[in-house]
Amino acid sequence: MLYRDMDRAALDREYNARATVPDIAPIMAEYRARTEAARRALPCVLNIPYGPSEAERLDIFPAAGTGGLAPVFVFIHGGYWRLLDAADSGFMAPALTAAGCCVVAVNYALAPGATLDEITQQCRAALAWLHGNIARHGGDPARIHVGGSSAGGHLAAMLAAGGDWPAGFGLPPHPVAGGTLLSGLFELEPVRLCHVNDWLALDAAAAARNSPALLPPPRPGLPVVLSVAETETAEFKRQTQDQAERYRQAGCAVTLVPAPPASNHFDIVFQLCDSTTPLCRAVLGAMRG
Template identity: 45%
Template sequence: MNDAPLYQGYDQAGLDAQYNNRARVPEHADIHAGYQAQADAVLADFDTRLDVSYGPSAEETLDIYLPKPAPPAPAKEGAPTGGMPINVFLHGGYWFSRHKNDYRFLARGMIPSGAALIVVNYALVPSVDLDEVVRQCRAAIAWTYRNAVDFGGDPNRLFVSGHSAGGHLTAMMMSTVWPALGDDLPDNIIKGGCALSGIFDLAPVPLIYMQETLQFTP
């Protein structure tokens, strides 16, 4: 094994260890199984609009979770929505794994607090590159802003969150110049964000054990 310094004083084993979260949480499979066990109950407890397309590819879909019964849309275009704040969640999985359906349990925290929840699906690396993943997430945010009133949400109270790779994607959403993507998109489209355990320093990622899967380019 190569024990020469590879990145900021870390050798290969040390750098790999910093990015190997599954090794740090050996019970991770049981944790995710517990999340999955809640899925059917979540679908029964809340109003849902599942597999809504926000882009041209099959992977570009999102799920909307609302209180039951769902709030009515405003009577006429341009009327004040009085709608719910919206949290758009971007899932993790090192950009190459997981699916929006793995995160249905999040509705149990958001909906009773008065917020609508959007869970975004996106194409996974390496079937697409990271730039395309970011583009798809931006498209999901734009779709949510443009269609919020239709599901009782308030487009002027749109927030974004995500964990791990989704934390990185959350940061990318918050640094986006939105008017460049559409004349109808305000610069402050996102009112706040929460990036949980995000992977923000991508420079060492091509050097770690995950590179064989991710196939990132410098």
């Protein structure tokens, strides 16, 4: 047994998100199609560099019709750290900009070409860029809410974590105002022990330092919204439930939103495209305070 009474075969099953749906290709295509539609329909500034490499870029969709600076929703895509792009990640912009929020889609280098340490550093650099520049696009740097799905949920949780890392990026001690973590991965030791490590190549130390579950918690009172689909594996559900409890014990304002019964690991993010869904209402509530 490698982890929690699971051997390698069991861990491979538990962390095989693709096996929970018949085919991910139509959902991946919908990410891109909805994002392309948002880019055509909305004012936006695309492919803004925040770092030296081609992958370090982001897209900004300014809030609609606001006077003053708007809260900012920063979305970090999933794809098990090896798939997708910011060009697949702006699908929630029509709903959230209409609700008075600025939306940012972050791109980052993918594994195995980049290590998880590098990917995390890039996302932190993107956050630092936003703190210094988002006001030029109508966003409030004091109200940056980070969100993500699956691997993106992990990266958003890394940005929400406490500790002394913000000082290295010229950031204030608590650089985010809230988080939305969908089907996230917060404890990476089981990930290290299954097939996902074929492209992540984590050792035990790298898994530990990139595990939000093991890092200092966010500041007390931080609003955190979490959700996981009913059709996901037991391990994905446990990861979300355990992290929600860690946040509660740290004094965060936790909202655990039940996902619709028909949702899955890949399409749960589309709940952000409709401001009437329980998930989107919870996110907007967290952002508006």
